[in-house]
Amino acid sequence: MGMVTHMRFQELTESQKVVAKVIENSIAAQKIGHAYIFSGDYEPYLIETAQLFAKALFCEMPSGAEPCGVCRNCKRMDSGNIVDYMEVEPDGASIKKEQIQQLLSDLSLRGAEGDRQVYVIHQAHKMTTQAANSLLKFFEEPGVGKLAILVTTQPQLLLPTIRSRAQHLVFRPIDRVRLAEKLAEEMQCTNDLARLALTVYPKWDDAREALHNDWFVQAYGLVVQLVEVLTKRPQELLLFAQEKWLGHFKGRNELRVGLELFESWLEEALHFKVRTDYVPELFTKEQSLYTAFVNDRPVHKIVHAIEFVHEAIRRLEANVNPQLTFERLTFDLQKG
Ligand SMILES: [Zn+2]
Numbered sequence: 001m002g003m004v005t006h007m008r009f010q011e012l013t014e015s016q017k018v019v020a021k022v023i024e025n026s027i028a029a030q031k032i033g034h035a036y037i038f039s040g041d042y043e044p045y046l047i048e049t050a051q052l053f054a055k056a057l058f059c060e061m062p063s064g065a066e067p068c069g070v071c072r073n074c075k076r077m078d079s080g081n082i083v084d085y086m087e088v089e090p091d092g093a094s095i096k097k098e099q100i101q102q103l104l105s106d107l108s109l110r111g112a113e114g115d116r117q118v119y120v121i122h123q124a125h126k127m128t129t130q131a132a133n134s135l136l137k138f139f140e141e142p143g144v145g146k147l148a149i150l151v152t153t154q155p156q157l158l159l160p161t162i163r164s165r166a167q168h169l170v171f172r173p174i175d176r177v178r179l180a181e182k183l184a185e186e187m188q189c190t191n192d193l194a195r196l197a198l199t200v201y202p203k204w205d206d207a208r209e210a211l212h213n214d215w216f217v218q219a220y221g222l223v224v225q226l227v228e229v230l231t232k233r234p235q236e237l238l239l240f241a242q243e244k245w246l247g248h249f250k251g252r253n254e255l256r257v258g259l260e261l262f263e264s265w266l267e268e269a270l271h272f273k274v275r276t277d278y279v280p281e282l283f284t285k286e287q288s289l290y291t292a293f294v295n296d297r298p299v300h301k302i303v304h305a306i307e308f309v310h311e312a313i314r315r316l317e318a319n320v321n322p323q324l325t326f327e328r329l330t331f332d333l334q335k336g
Contacts, residue, residue: 007048009056009066016049019169023053024065032057033167035139035148037124039155040171042179044204047087047122049171050149051077054085054118057147086119090126097130104138107146115145124150125157132159139165177281187211192284193220199282200260215248216257222248223261224286230333231293237330246323255322256313259329263309269293270302301336308332 013020019038026032038046052067055077059067067074076082088095088103107117121127127135135148136159142148150166152158176198177191183204184194189211197207197216210216222245229240249258268280273294280290294302312329316322 007052009052009064012049012052015175016171019049019171020065022167022169023056027056027062027065032147034142034146035150035166037150037152037155037158037163037166037168038171039152039168040174041153042171042174042176043123043151043153043202045174045179046151046153046171047120048204050118050120050151053149054120054147057116057118058082058085084117086117087122088119089122093126095121095123095127095131097128097134100127100131100134104134116147117145118147118149120149120151122151124152124162125154127158129159132162136161136165183207183211192282193217196220196261196264196282199264200257210257218248219258219261220283223258223265224283224289226262227265227286227289227293231289234334237334238327241326241330246326249322249326252316252322255326256316259309259313259316263306263313266302266306266309270299270306273297273299273302304336305333 009020009024012023038050040046053065055067055074056062056065058073058077060071060073061068067077069078073082077085086103086106088099091099103119107119121135139148148166150158150162155163155168155170176195180191180195180198183198184191187194187208193211193216194207197210198204201207201210226240226245229236245258249255264282268282269290271278272280272290280287283290308329311332312325315325315328
């Protein structure tokens with residue numbers, strides 16, 4: 001597994017006071033439960049926190065809850081190379097019983113290096129009932145030193161029996177503006193581009209990867225061009241689709257990114273239309289295009305455009321050919 005977090009405990013204390021306090025106290029009192037639920041609105045942050053918690057537990061010379069960062073175990077965590085730390089992610093749409101059984105079998109085999117094992121389940125609400133039941137059985141007799149961290153953005157979808165057997169830490173909503181600033185600083189790009197990347201790619205690493213590539217920057221430019229054509233020369237939409245757009249957004253996943261960027265534009269435009277004092281937070285350099293776009297365009301037409309984009313995304317998910325999907329969208333947009 002490649003990772004790992006470089007988050008410091010100090011950062012967690014600043015952004016998530018309550019969560020940090022609970023973790024700090026349980027480490028200080030050496031009272032670590034056998035299962036925690038981390039819930040919040042931004043999964044990458046929850047996972048980073050889980051990794052940090054694990055690192056603090058494995059660290060050979062932590063200072064309170066802050067891992068030293070230099071010992072053998074910290075180095076192993078940093079390189080994703082520690083056998084007593086495991087992560088499970090959904091395989092497709094769900095986490096299946098076989099995955100949980102594999103995990104439990106790994107947990108029983110390993111543990112040779114120390115008396116602590118930590119396993120993190122991503123999108124834990126996606127466990128099938130059978131998977132959750134396997135885990136529950138394990139919770140009844142977890143053995144010494146085993147710690148489960150169930151990460152979820154939708155804790156209400158976890159089985160009540162799971163919820164009642166784990167300590168639930170609820171994270172405050174993440175400040176996305178700050179998050180984008182952090183990403184922009186790291187990637188040396190504009191805040192605007194970083195925010196869009198975080199909007200389209202829910203995972204931090206995927207957003208970083210996107211910002212590494214010219215492809216994403218060009219995608220940004222094409223979305224602006226799409227809006228320009230739609231605003232000034234709507235009769236040329238199909239031509240634009242064939243000559244430019246479809247040459248860039250080739251497959252299903254690429255087109256999905258393009259559509260989600262376009263959707264972000266439309267949503268900003270809608271705010272801009274209904275609230276005269278609103279300053280768009282995405283595509284921030286395009287203020288005059290926003291003005292031109294919403295001028296002469298009634299609210300319901302912008303709402304329809306958003307619905308057409310949703311419809312196009314649904315078609316993509318239903319395996320309709322990407323080219324046909326986008327051409328159909330240009331037709332819908334022209335009709336309004
Ligand atoms: Zn250490």
